[in-house]
Structures are given as structure tokens and as C-alpha cells.
Amino acid sequence: QTLDYVNRPVSRNRATTTLEADGSFRMVVAHADPGVPNWxxxxxxxxxxxxxxxxxxxxxxxxxxxxxxxxxxxxT
Known part of the structure; x- marks a missing residue:
């Protein structure tokens, strides 16, 4: 089933990913918005x-x- 990539954050790329200070990144896969970057x-x-x-x-x-x-x- 195709996810609603137009209206919901179902993917990330270089332009939409927030990096940590050291250049690393953390992706958060969750059923609801946890209020953190890269959900x-x-x-x-x-x-x-x-x-x-x-x-x-x-x-x-x-x-x-x-x-x-x-x-x-x-x-946290």
C-alpha cells in the first residue's frame, strides 16, 4: 500500500533530515508525532x-x- 507521501512525513532525504551537531542523524519511526526531528x-x-x-x-x-x-x- 502506498503511503501518503504528499501530506505526511513518511520518508526522509538530505533536504528533510535534521543532522546532529556531529553530523550524525536519528530517525524516529512512530505511530504519532513525538515532537522530535526526523519523525x-x-x-x-x-x-x-x-x-x-x-x-x-x-x-x-x-x-x-x-x-x-x-x-x-x-x-529524552
Missing amino acids: IDTEGHPFGTLFFRFFLPEGVVEPLVAEVVPFDQLR
Whole structure:
């Protein structure tokens, strides 16, 4: 099923991703807006696929790390 990419934040790219001070980034996939940068909306879907593409990186791409945290702890 296609997500509503026109009206909801269901993807991120270089222009829409907020970087940390060290140049790293954190993506947050959640069912509701947690009020943090780089939120990706699940649109209520209980599961899905997350795909990352690094096009012409300017150095070594560090391994990605995923962590599941309770929704109420996302702001910390």
C-alpha cells in the first residue's frame, strides 16, 4: 500500500533530515508525532520496511543502529 507521501512525513532525504551537531542523524519511526526531528509516520501500520540509500557518500558510512524505545521516552 502506498503511503501518503504528499501530506505526511513518511520518508526522509538530505533536504528533510535534521543532522546532529556531529553530523550524525536519528530517525524516529512512530505511530504519532513525538515532537522530535526526523519523525517518520507509520500511518497506523503495525509493520513495514525501512530502506536506507547512501548516494555518493563523502566518506565511510558508519553501520546503522536500530533501537526500540517506549514512545514517552523519545523526547529524552
